[in-house]
Amino acid sequence: MLRTLLLGLGRAGAGLHLPVLARARATHPELFAGRPVVGVDPGPRPLPGGPPGTGGDPLVIADSLQRARRCLDPDVTVVHLCTPPDVRAALLEEAAQLGYRRFVVEKPLAADRAALRRVREAVDRHGLRVEVVSPWLHSALTDRIAALLATAGQVRSVSVTQDKARFRRSLTGGTHRHAFEVEVPHALGVLLRLLGDGEVCAASWSDLRLGERVVPHMGGARLALRHRGGARGLVDCDLTSPVRRRRITVDTADGVRLIGHYPVAQDDDVARLDMWREGRRTRELLEDDALRRCLVAAYRRFAGDDPPGAAGCLGVHARTVELLEDARHLAAGGTIPRLPRPGGPAAPGPLEARRAG
Structure with a gap:
């Protein structure tokens, strides 16, 4: 079972990923370890929806990636990179140097072609497995x-x-x-x-x-x-x-x-x-919790070492x-x-x- 590190606690990280992770963990306990999510925010800001650990998935705040590394084994951890696209490549490299290899990255993957090249270089150099958030x-x-x-x-x-x-x-x-x-x-x-x-x-x-x-x-x-x-x-x-x-x-x-x-x-x-x-x-109505489906699919591939699907x-x-x-x-x-x-x-x-x- 996999642990979670949220890197970036703004709207995407704390406002979207955290509550969706709570739903995913409730429906797929075989994929998610029953331990708190660890969060690191490179730029501290008030968390939407209340303080950490209330009204949703338990969250423990670490003040740096290095501190988070002390309580999270990279071999069983998925890093959610929820930072702005222009700083994503640098943080991906920093986390990779600490041993993390599984990443869920917010869209867009990079800010432009130059940043995209740096992301791909980090992926190739460290052998990273990256899933992009694509609900x-x-x-x-x-x-x-x-x-x-x-x-x-x-x-x-x-x-x-x-x-x-x-x-x-x-x-x-x-x-x-x-x-x-x-x-x-x-x-x-x-x-x-x-x-x-x-x-x-x-x-x-x-x-x-x-x-x-x-x-x-x-x-x-x-x-x-x-x-x-x-x-x-x-x-x-x-x-x-x-x-x-x-x-x-x-x-x-x-x-x-x-x-x-x-x-x-x-x-x-x-x-x-x-x-x-x-x-x-003709009309059809479809249950469509798309972000939860996206994260569950990513964790399922990470847990089974499966190659990424088309999405x-x-x-x-x-x-x-x-x-x-x-x-x-x-x-x-x-x-x-x-x-x-x-x-x-x-x-x-x-x-x-x-x-x-």
């Missing part, structure tokens, strides 16, 4: 859409809408540098899974404004992709919306339309899928980093740098593989 890739809704499309006609387009109000966190100095880093990585992973690799052909962002206060590039983001085989991908994210929405729309050449709604709140984990075919609509493959997440950087360049009015991909192109999604066959 949408482990989502029951995504699985259902992929299964339906496996027998459908050619996909013409997939569009994802990600709307929510994010004023306070952005105005108080959040860790994200631009809107492409907030919700868009979830959508890009799904597009790569369903449509295979693609290229960014258009991108834009907007500023977040409240009165006289302005946060550059944090109001929203939009990008369009051209995928192999001609399919179009679109991601539209509004971080000033009064309505929370996580919607995916798929259109095929033979007139089938799928509209899925991912859960938008932590306290309600049901997704909805509507399908229109030949003028008739945990670093190639998909590395390609997401590259596409996010390309989108940022285009949104800033520049051009996309044509750099060699150190790991080669991302593996084609299942639909691309089906077309190729």
Whole structure:
């Protein structure tokens, strides 16, 4: 059974991973050791949801990685790297030098291609096993859409809408540098899974404004992709919306339309899928605690020394980093740098593989 070290105790670490770990440990005691989670925060801040050890998974705070190492055996510990993407490579290297080899890393995997190269170098040098947090890739809704499309006609387009109000966190100095880093990585992973690799052909962002206060590039983001085989991908994210929405729309050449709604709140984990075919609509409701599914899958692979599945493959997440950087360049009015991909192109999604066959 595996212990847990949370590195980073902000919104992702203490606000999301900690309560989800509590649910995962309750349903899969065979994977998780019945010992407290150990947390280290490189930049101390108040913990959301109350003090450590209350209202959720027991948490013991260590003041440094070295102190945490004294009570956690790296051979049976999974490190959750929940820090901002621009410092992730350095902390991954520091933890690896202390003997840790299993990592769950928050999305995006790195801030840009340069940071991605440092992450890959650390992975190769220390023989690390890394799973990237990708709840949408482990989502029951995504699985259902992929299964339906496996027998459908050619996909013409997939569009994802990600709307929510994010004023306070952005105005108080959040860790994200631009809107492409907030919700868009979830959508890009799904597009790569369903449509295979693609290229960014258009991108834009907007500023977040409240009165006289302005946060550059944090109001929203939009990008369009051209995928192999001609399919179009679109991601539209509004971080000033009064309505929370996580919607995916798929259109095929033979007139089938799928509209899925991912859960938008932590306290309600049901997704909805509507399908229109030949003028008739059918509806499905799916239990979809996607982040718990993601973490359980990662721990199961770590416990059994299994290779990562498609959702945990670093190639998909590395390609997401590259596409996010390309989108940022285009949104800033520049051009996309044509750099060699150190790991080669991302593996084609299942639909691309089906077309190729």
